[in-house]
Amino acid sequence: xxxxxxxxxxxxxxxxxxxxxxxxxxxxxxxYLSALEHGHRGRPSPGLIHQVNEFFGLIxxxxxxxxxxxxxxxxxxxxxxxxxxxxxxxxxxxLARDIRRLPPDAIAALLAILERAAPEA
Numbered sequence: 001x002x003x004x005x006x007x008x009x010x011x012x013x014x015x016x017x018x019x020x021x022x023x024x025x026x027x028x029x030x031x032y033l034s035a036l037e038h039g040h041r042g043r044p045s046p047g048l049i050h051q052v053n054e055f056f057g058l059i060x061x062x063x064x065x066x067x068x069x070x071x072x073x074x075x076x077x078x079x080x081x082x083x084x085x086x087x088x089x090x091x092x093x094x095l096a097r098d099i100r101r102l103p104p105d106a107i108a109a110l111l112a113i114l115e116r117a118a119p120e121a
Contacts, residue, residue, distance in 0.1 A: 002073035004044060005037035007066065011056050026051045039075040 001009075012022060019037075023030040026048065033076070043080040044052075049070050054061040081089040102110075 001037065002069075002075055004069040004073035005039055007043070007069050008052065009034075009037050012051075016096065022055065025055055039073075043070050043074050044077070054067040 007022040011017075012019065019033050020030045023033045023049055026033070028048070032041065036044060046067075049066055052058075079091050082121060099107075
């Protein structure tokens with residue numbers, strides 16, 4: 001599941017909206033929304049993000065948060081470490097190999113380290 005997909009599902013659950021009803025309102029298929037929620041589809045388009053924000057009545061910070069979540073929700077990431085240190089390449093390869101085995105607390109710790117070292121813009 002992607003960050004955007006998790007938030008979309010949480011919004012649907014909190015408001016009692018079915019996948020089918022949301023898909024109909026957004027003019028997309030339920031299969032597409034399900035794939036988006038489960039991380040089997042890439043980032044949603046800016047237009048779809050806007051539609052989701054409008055459907056749920058999200059404004060200001062909540063709407064911006066949906067844009068941010070969509071930006072970090074590509075399920076198949078490619079890392080180019082050309083020109084970086086050997087350690088950076090080793091880290092990228094290790095993460096690619098082991099990410100499925102990391103427990104949630106280890107992922108949270110790694111994200112916290114990265115946020116302290118290089119905060120998102």
